[in-house]
Amino acid sequence: MRWFLLIFLLLGLSISAQNTVSWEEGMDSPIANLKQVEWMTGHWKGEAFGGITEEIWSPPLGGSMMFSFKLVVEGSINFYELGHIKEVDGTLLFQLKHFDGDLGGWEEKDETVDFKLVKIEDDKVYFDDFTLERVSDQEVNLYVVIGNEDGTQEEVQFNYKRQ
Template sequence: MKHITLIFLLWAGLVSAQHTMQLNKGQSSPKANLEDVSWIKGHWIGEAFGGTAEEIWSAPMGNSMMFVFRLVNNGKVSFYESGHIQQSDDSIILQLKHFDGNMKGWEEKDKTIDFKLVKLEPNKVYFEGLTMEKIDDDHMNVHVLIEENNNTEEILFAYKKVK
């Protein structure tokens, strides 16, 4: 699989997309708490990047909701993500790190990819460059703005809850 990286120009507001949003320069994240996004908890599976994508989210505890993600192509893990949505003062932030199939980190040791909260709706949460939407109790869409080979596009992860 080609190396996929998140585009860092997003935070400057230079790219627009259909399902994701950005904070305007100088704009702060709105007030929110983890209970506002507790509908994300669960075990989710779907297809993306020609393989099977899986996310497992915990319930809120200790001012965070932790998650793990893996993408499997042709029976092998292409990459993992580990992270959380964390309570940060009177708002929330999504932070993650990427790892290849052998758990070698993509980001530097003390660096994370941070997605600040832009907007919150009852069944939809907009972080910078990443939107999560509850379709119903068994379906969730996640839209992620990515860059590959200098092209920017929004990728849909259409998940179904594993029972």
Template sequence: MQLTDIPWFLMIAGMCLAHDGFARDGNPPDILSLTTDAKPAEATIEDVAWISGIWQGEAFGGLTEEIWAPPQGHAMVGMFRLVTNDQVKFYELLTIAEEGNSLVLRLKHFDPGLQGWEEKDEPVTFPLVEVSSKAAFFDGMTFRKLSADTLQISVAQRGKDGTPGRLDFEFTRGKDLTGE
């Protein structure tokens, strides 16, 4: 079965549930998790500034776009959208912010009418496990800078049968918002 054979809404539901229900030691090898007694990695927002930019790709049978603003105020803000058959299927609002001596990634999903999928005060949260100049490993989600113009995001998930799996999104650097 290929990524395009699975309805997008089932895959996104799996992504949402994957973080909360995933065994801490059950992630694919290059998607790291914090053990229950581990502390998040030390980092500042400048350590992940390389994520900023306009990123475009294809997934779930449609076009994907992830836009990250540069660091400001010890945080970055991003948005994701999926467009299939010229219709928005869903949005995500994301932040990466300094918390203590580390970083935490938070996200919320929204339908095309901006109705939230998660409870009002409950974002999906991914603490930082490890960071380098080309990779940021959050608990269950990995950002990798494959080249100056290629960003890969990998998310841990569980299959219907409970087996560990992953979703990989590959983005290329897009044009700026003015089309240039």
């Protein structure tokens, strides 16, 4: 009986911690525009991966919202991300590229990491394994599924406060 209860509790915790949704073959992205994610505009700071994280999001312009991400660990740049959310065919696409501290690119020159829009709510935008959540005008959460070295995947939360 104890094992059953323990498994039930662990399963319940893992389900309640799930804040991302995966894109499945055959899905269509919902109709959406940048006005629905404009609340991300601003300068945000938080902590993750043993360091300080910073994101800066521009307001919509030219059909996209541009962002930069920086992770600083022990006073040194660990990596950057540059990207955007852009309007494509009546919906939204989230794209980014990674760079090391010296701006050496991780992806090939013409490649991006793309996240298709799965669903959108007033305060949550669900891209494929990447969710943006407005907690308040001064706080947001980002959730992303990342791969571990052992081949497993986990959902990581980034909590940011407006600067």
